Amino acid sequence: MSEGSAAKIHAALIARIAGGALPPGAALAETALASEFGVSRTPVREALQRLAQDGLAERGARRAFVIRRPDPAAMAGLFEAVGEIEGAIAALAAHRMSEVERAGLEALLARGETLPGEDYPAHNLAFHDALRRGAGSPVLAEVLAGLELQTLPWRALNFSRDAGRSAQSRAEHRAIADAILARDAEAARRAMQAHVAGAFLALSHSNRNPPQTDPSHDA
Template identity: 55%
Template sequence: MSVRTAENIFETLVDGIVAGRMPPGEPLVEQSLAEQFGVSRTPVREALHRLEQARLAERGARRAFVVRRMAPEDLAELFEAAGEVESALAALAAHRMSEIERRQLGAIVEEGDTCDDPQAYGEINARFHESIKSGARNGILAATLDELNLRTLAWRAANFHEDSSRLASSRAEHHAIAEAIRAQDAEATRRLMRSHVASSYIVLADVLAKRTT
């Protein structure tokens, strides 16, 4: 099995689910997906198990996979948990990042300032958060965030596709977080990161509400 093939299938399915093209309850049939992607059923099966781990798919009738319904309260708990863990990492990064790492973080922020493409900005956003996680130098917290990110990063990326104003507000929040890290102000960094993650949830809650009305 090609790991990359399974990864590509997973990412494509995540995009479809988060964007609303694949509604809750839609069957995820191994054979049909294998034919769609032109692969064997093995990488499809791996991708479906990853979707289940990410809480984007669940077992339906006869144990077959279907797209999972994400209730607003489920998403709220998920983002609250991610915000608490990531804000703790950000506070550590404020003290532990080297000067080179701080400058690299600043360069990522500046790159985001000139990017108006939602997909490209989503990638920049992921690098911004990855840089802070790495700079915190706490493997246990990082591993916890990685598990949560499996379930939140696709939703965060959807912010930039679903709400055009989110690009501007995200840029401003990145600047504030990077400035607090440069000042080595751990408590301000913690507060700003928690607010940043919460802002993502607020946008998504509105998106989900519109889909159910």
């Protein structure tokens, strides 16, 4: 029972991190989480330890768990690796996407043009998932999933902190898709690498200029 509860809590916390509800530095109080999920503190502790193993949580003040804060050097290295892997995936998608998948990609982009800002993060994930499927490389997809998990708390901040990032991301998606639809693998690779670099630069800027928060929220 503890194992199943821990897995459920772990999945729920990851979803909150991905959605930006748990930003870097947010406290993960065992007692509050146990009450929320209706369990003892044991499965909560197990879930938090899994988050730490994933690289998503760390010990903060008084040894309590908090969402991991970005380390500039680690963040740069992770995004560099993500850019290389996603670039390779985009290049493969340019070669391997079927006509049906290409039509679906075009339709996905069209839907994204009219989405409100709060819905754009989910659309962004759908775009990248479409390329992953179109590339047809389970090995690269698995490597990328591991890297993305480590960058999850930071990437979730991109659209919530930078009002202009969604528009920029749409333009970058269009450049990637145009290259894929033209079957230009190298152009797709370069466009994707530029897209990941843009996300990193936007995030770096937001981390240098974080929003002001009420210190009592960290208690």
